[in-house]
Amino acid sequence: MRLAALRHAVPPGLPSRAGCDACGAPVGLTRPWPALGPAARCGHCRARVGSPPGTVEVAVLAAAVLLAFGGPSGGALPALIWWLGWTIPAIFVDVAVHRLPDRLTLPAAAGTWLLLGVAALDADPGHWLRAVLGGTGLALFFASTALLLGRRGFGLGDAKLALSVGALLAWYGWPVLLFGMLLTFGLSALVSLGLLVTRRANWSSHLPFGPFLLLGTVAALLLAS
Template sequence: MRTAGGSGRRWGRLLGVLAITPVLRWAVATHSVPPGEPWRTACPGCRTPIDAAGPPRALSPLARCSACGTRIGAPPFAVEAVAVLALVTTLSAGHPWPVTVALVWWTGWMIPLAFVDVAVHRLPDRLTYPAAAGSWALLGLAAGVTGEPAAWVRAIAAAGGLALLFAATTLVFGTRGFGLGDAKLALSIGAVLGWFGWPVVLLGMLVAFLGSGVTAVLLLAARRISWSQQLPFGPFLVLGAVVGVLTAG
């Protein structure tokens, strides 16, 4: 039987997620610029400032500038839908509360990173480094609370190993390898997967590579991309991590 208190907590969590979506939208709009260009601080159409604490509708689910109506950042309602789905899946996984806190932190950074990578093939340091630092610290706290220091050591080892692997492909293969942004993203991806065990790390990477490969084949068959184009790999890394965490739950 559902209680009024339980229902109230669920609604509170939902409202909390929706309250931070303008910040997530701001992160996507600010960082979705081509390499070499400064971060976006205003509407490209009319130069109305974009501020995470401000009122422009670019930061609302409509994703439109309040002054000229120009579309800015992620598609309408996309960030909100992903954020709510992430909340539901994270809370339903049934992990101890310290681990859940770490996963919520990690998810909050993965959402804008995935949207930015899809838009402009970039994984900004301003998003990947806080994601990694917070994930490492919160998982360390979780290790202390739950009495699982080995899980934290494994998480750090997996993070470092995956980051070195992706960085090595860049050094060896240049532009044909993975970008350094993928290596920095792996610092948090690897930590989250590693916490749950080496089989989960392998599963997450398998899903990422398989998802990337299948998507590339489908887009090539539909003539949406050419053989010389590369897909952004960050979203597939995030997908693999999500599948791994859900499987571990």
């Protein structure tokens, strides 16, 4: 996950990062340490590489604990695991450069829909239909704000992430989808208000929305299970 966040945390239009920004030393699966470890340091120049030290590992550990002790049971669990595996690095990219890359959001959506479809074979097929409608509807809502409001609306990356978010939440029912969105927007509003009060942001500041989608979705699923 740290490698995915490192690769894609670049501004739009630039190629994926292949190594250390400071010295150019390559970073990859063949040379994972210490750049892809919790220290997140280049093995050559010791400069920080990618997401802050320990953050990705803490996020993965938190996800594992939640899945083990409070996650939803049943056939939808593989879909949630798949979704987290792609969405966690996407969120780190969003925090770093304010974008959600297609190479992370689209596989997250495709795999989530597919695994929910497999789960529907042993459950009510209506669950999968509701998931498809929920994901499509939520994505269209986010996309419409991007097209109609421009920078004042949500990004198209948020819309693509919503394909999987809406599907996961709607699988458990329309009230869960609504509750998840209320949590997402409520958390976003609270954080925005806090930043305004402390003067760490102003009315024209743009906050990444991906982290709120992740937290709102996970919270709604935990409370619904």
